[in-house]
Amino acid sequence: MLIDDDADADLTLLVADGDRSALAELFDRYASQLLGLAQAIVGPSVEAEEILHEIFLEAWRTAPTVSAGQRRSLRVWLFARMRERCLQERRESPEQSALEEPPTLLPINWRRRGRFDHTPVDDPVLGRVRSRLHHLVGELSEPTRRCLELSLFEGLTTDELSQRTQLHAQEIMGHFAQAHEVLSHGLTNEWS
Amino acid sequence: MPVQRLHPVAHVLFAHGLSSLPEVHATSVQRHLDSCRRCSQHMHLITAEIAALCFAVEPVPVPALIKESLMHSLSEIHRLYDLAGPVADALGVSEARAHTILSTLDSGAAWRQLHRFWVTDLDRVHNEPALIARVPGGVRLRPALLSTSPADGGAEVVMRQVLILQGSGRDSQGNLWRPGDRRHKIRIDSLLAHPGPDLIALIVRALPPAPCRRQRPERQLASAAQPGPEV
Numbered sequence: 001m002l003i004d005d006d007a008d009a010d011l012t013l014l015v016a017d018g019d020r021s022a023l024a025e026l027f028d029r030y031a032s033q034l035l036g037l038a039q040a041i042v043g044p045s046v047e048a049e050e051i052l053h054e055i056f057l058e059a060w061r062t063a064p065t066v067s068a069g070q071r072r073s074l075r076v077w078l079f080a081r082m083r084e085r086c087l088q089e090r091r092e093s094p095e096q097s098a099l100e101e102p103p104t105l106l107p108i109n110w111r112r113r114g115r116f117d118h119t120p121v122d123d124p125v126l127g128r129v130r131s132r133l134h135h136l137v138g139e140l141s142e143p144t145r146r147c148l149e150l151s152l153f154e155g156l157t158t159d160e161l162s163q164r165t166q167l168h169a170q171e172i173m174g175h176f177a178q179a180h181e182v183l184s185h186g187l188t189n190e191w192s
Numbered sequence: 193m194p195v196q197r198l199h200p201v202a203h204v205l206f207a208h209g210l211s212s213l214p215e216v217h218a219t220s221v222q223r224h225l226d227s228c229r230r231c232s233q234h235m236h237l238i239t240a241e242i243a244a245l246c247f248a249v250e251p252v253p254v255p256a257l258i259k260e261s262l263m264h265s266l267s268e269i270h271r272l273y274d275l276a277g278p279v280a281d282a283l284g285v286s287e288a289r290a291h292t293i294l295s296t297l298d299s300g301a302a303w304r305q306l307h308r309f310w311v312t313d314l315d316r317v318h319n320e321p322a323l324i325a326r327v328p329g330g331v332r333l334r335p336a337l338l339s340t341s342p343a344d345g346g347a348e349v350v351m352r353q354v355l356i357l358q359g360s361g362r363d364s365q366g367n368l369w370r371p372g373d374r375r376h377k378i379r380i381d382s383l384l385a386h387p388g389p390d391l392i393a394l395i396v397r398a399l400p401p402a403p404c405r406r407q408r409p410e411r412q413l414a415s416a417a418q419p420g421p422e423v
Contacts, residue, residue, distance in 0.1 A: 016389070018271070018298045018299045020263065020266050023262075023266065024259070024263060027259055028259075031254045031258070031259070032252060032253060033246070033247060033249070035251070035252050036249045036250050036251040037246045037249050039252055040249050044252075049258055052254070052258060053258050053261060053265075056262050057265055057266070057269065060266055060269060060271075061269060061271060064358060064389040073236075073243075076239060076240045076243040078243075079242075079243035079246045080239055080243055082246075083246065084211075087211070103249065105245065105248040105249070106248075107250075123251075126251070129244075129247045130247055130250075133244070133245065133247055133248035134248055137245075148210075148245075151207075151210040151211075151212045152210060152242070152245065152246075155212075156212065157212050158207065158212055158214060159214055161212065173203060173204070176206050176207045177203035177206075179206070180202055180203045180206040180241070183241050183245065184238075184241060187241055187244055
């Protein structure tokens with residue numbers, strides 16, 4: 001297991017119980033990753049930082065009402081909610097969210113140098129997670145990865161993806177099928 | 193809007209998790225998920241998969257000010273305050289007093305872990321004649337076990353008043369309980385907490401103090417500052 005789900009589950013319960021230090025620990029663990037995601041969607045802006053602040057407050061308010069099935073995964077809730085909020089911000093202020101370079105799921109150096117060359121990260125566990133994901137994403141065909149990135153970072157629907165990529169909607173669903181197969185097999189037993 | 197009767201295939205759920213399905217299709221899939229436990233569980237796994245994918249993005253340093261601001265904001269959020277009025281009424285105390293009680297309960301510091309659930313009695317927290325029970329979602333609560341008096345150890349308990357502060361459940365009489373629900377003189381032998389947030393019930397087992405009774409100011413202060421029992 002790459003990430004300690006039990007530790008996250010314990011923190012989730014503590015947050016639901018009103019333990020502020022548990023939320024602070026979750027923040028320390030995932031804030032930089034969440035901010036990276038936010039900046040990939042809305043760009044390096046004050047809005048990205050404001051959304052980060054907002055979703056942790058929202059996590060605090062809603063932790064007691066997170067369903068029993070999701071209790072083990074406040075981490076999952078944080079990432080899903082962060083993406084949702086950032087996509088909303090992107091739709092409302094598209095001009096502010098214009099990025100100089102489109103975000104990618106591959107390591108930045110992969111595109112520039114054509115090989116895996118991970119930038120060092122402070123957290124070795126998350127560094128291993130990232131490395132593993134980069135290899136999984138590297139297994140995807142280029143159009144599959146492109147569909148996945150446009151969907152993940154720009155929130156495009158299949159119709160919009162079809163317009164952007166000139167692919168038929170059914171082909172796009174085929175790319176989603178490939179992406180899901182690679183990710184689900186690659187991540188089995190490592191995430192909950 | 194038709195509900196999709198066939199179980200959606202995995203990659204359709206994946207596209208739904210990415211919010212990439214056209215609106216009509218997404219609505220249909222969501223209605224199916226709302227009614228199909230198996231697909232709903234599958235969707236949870238796919239949501240986790242998509243969240244995991246976000247770890248491929250390079251992290252960026254977080255300004256320290258954000259955490260400082262967050263921790264400051266937390267101290268101003270009171271998750272149970274919406275029910276301060278009913279709590280004050282049930283216990284015969286002021287709303288300010290109810291705020292103090294609810295803050296203590298929300299912090300978790302007041303709870304004692306018993307055999308299968310957490311419990312505290314307000315006698316131990318704020319000298320209030322009531323019992324508070326908190327039951328993890330999906331666990332059967334037997335109020336008889338919450339009794340603090342050996343005389344009340346029977347299988348059935350009569351409660352003078354019950355107020356649900358959080359969560360929901362159904363009692364042995366078939367009554368549905370939701371946050372804010374308040375009932376008087378009820379006789380039940382079980383209360384099944386629904387999955388979801390822990391069920392927190394304020395159970396008044398004695399008459400509330402007479403409204404005209406007043407504490408001296410110094411005693412009020414001392415009582416409000418009294419720490420909860422150790423867990």
